[in-house]
Amino acid sequence: MLRKTIGYFVRAGIAAGVLLSAATANAVLIADEYTGAADSIYTQHLGYSRDVIGGPLYEVYSMNVDTVGTVMSVTINTDFIATDAANTGGYVAGDLFISSNGWNPYGGGAYDFDNADNGEDWEFAYDSDLGALVALDDGSTINILSDLEGECCRLGQEVNVDGGSDTGAGISYSGAQASSSGIWDYEYTYVFDYALLGLAPGDDIGFHWVMTCGNDVIEGVYSIPSAAVTEPGSIALLALGLVALGVSRKRFV
Template sequence: MRGKMKKYLCITVLLFMVLISQAGADQWTIADNYIGGGYSPTYAQNGGDVISLPSEINAFDIDNMIVSIDSSGTVEVKITTDYIDGTSGTRYGDLFISTDGWHPFGDSPYRDDVYGNGESWEFAFDTSLNSIYSIADVSILTSNNFFSHLPSSYYRTNQEVQINSNGATPVSAGTSFTKDLLYLTYAFNLSDLGISLDQGYDLGFRWSMTCANDVIEGGVSSSPVPDPATFLMMGMGLLGLSAAARKKKDKSGSI
């Protein structure tokens, strides 16, 4: 009996230590493997990844997306790009967020994925207002809303790029958007999306500039993680049982 208790206690302690060791931030790098539909080959560079003149690829190119989620549920989404707001009359797009996974249309690199047949987003981070809105409360703006007056070969058509949040109430305003030499960074908390960290998550993200001359999409996920306190209480309970068993044995041996 005493040997079994020690064994169970050791297992519990080991599980607890594993959970503690995983308490730091999880991080994923999403490569720019998404191309998307709605583009003409006229100005398509890098196999359709970027729509631009050959000399302007770097002005619109997106390298990757880095997503990190720490033990408090704080989410950082970093877009690695040299794109500058205002380039050729374009603007920053908004960050679209899915809470039920990422489901683009077709197969990688998703050359037929356009607004209406790909992922149905649940939330959007309004870049200009530093706030997150439910998609149910806003209207989605596509690249056509901004550039339909131009030849379709100049931009990627029918791609969701921003939201119109006029009159809508944000689900969270405790968010931030920053820009430095390396990244565009969106920061918020899983709770802003109605998600508890211990429940796990399956998220999708999308970002582009308003012309959608390059687009990045991808997903990250994590399985539910039991609260470390649960294992701590289990360990304390096993310690108590072990102590009680030892006391009973000592008492019976003294008779």
Template sequence: MNAIIKQALAVFSLCTAAVSVQAVTIMDGYNGAGLSYNGDVLGNPDVYQITHMEVTFDSSNLYVSIFTNFFEGADSLGYKYGDLFISTNGWHPNGTASNRYGTDDVSNGEHWEYALDTSTSDLYKLSAVDYLDQLVLSGPGTNLRHNQEVSVNTSKSTKVAAETSSADLSGVSHTVGTLGVISYTLALADIGITNLSVPTALGFRWSATCANDVIEGGLSVPEPGVMALLMLGLISLGLSRR
């Protein structure tokens, strides 16, 4: 019996470790609809470029890191950090990867279930009712990519009660042309994920309030490889008991 318990603990430890180190990198393959642009970035890439986001998770939290040149004060136009949008039913942009989702905007793309306010670290639940009223959109200035979600309208949205999610700006860039990182921690329970044995399809979106560059992407938590490892561990444990 002691041997079986030890084997069970070893399998559990291996699976837990695998879950804790899972990381997904989402490269910026999204343009979105709006004004014409030169490649991916509208304007100066040294100021507005987003290169990628990294998503990791453990048994309690998701950790989302946005890698971008942008910082408040990088230009003279007063643009701010945008908010992190989260979908808990998958990622469904309009268009295709081959055209970098160049037809996607707030009218036809993903409807996000949550938004984490970068400036206050407050998490908001977005309702399907009056969805547009709960968003702040880019535009209508002539130098902006129009009709892209950039932040949450906190006066029209519902803050998640007792939420513990947060935003961290300690790693942002302070030099034009230098890559920095904006870090978010999302408590799984805050966004309704309570059972990691069942994969959940997620989507994420971020931009500055100008939307000169936007990143979106999706993933599954846990990733299929983790689920396979969990199943392998259970099978191995069953065989050892026999």
């Protein structure tokens, strides 16, 4: 009888733990609805939609944003693999651009004409070459796709950065084959401490990402959850504890 009661406690504890972790999971999947681009023959080229040009290798589907404490991870979900034989131009992943004061793209609909000259200003970038998250207001160069590239590309988009002052907020950058998405093949993940960017729960943070050929661009916004999000988990834990207590009492009577 006592062993059974202990078993109830263990199971209730596990169930509460699962509920707690589900309740504190702050992950949000932001779909790629962004088609920002200069208007050119290439953006509606050869029957490709305006979302992606150059073929399915360059498709970006979504970005997954999550927080644990003040650690934020941003994962770009894409079919773009730099080492793919079809990537004959030798293009690589761009840098992750970050707006610390929300996201206001230019134009309506899918932001058809948003480019580097309009819409959101990016205060930070995760520079993958440097392995650091930099502030862009201090001597940095933002590299923008232009017609000088000589490629069938999406003109006018911010691609990556050089220079800028290291905020110390960067934690890691990695690229890896997607193990079980069923949709996309590859994931680029940027991890950083948002508190070191002056951000707090309740703030909106904007993102922009593209590979260096510019064939698909994604932008979006994430609202940093308030600490209160963990409350339902605590309540569930308390409720389950009481249920477990009730069960054990019944069995001892």
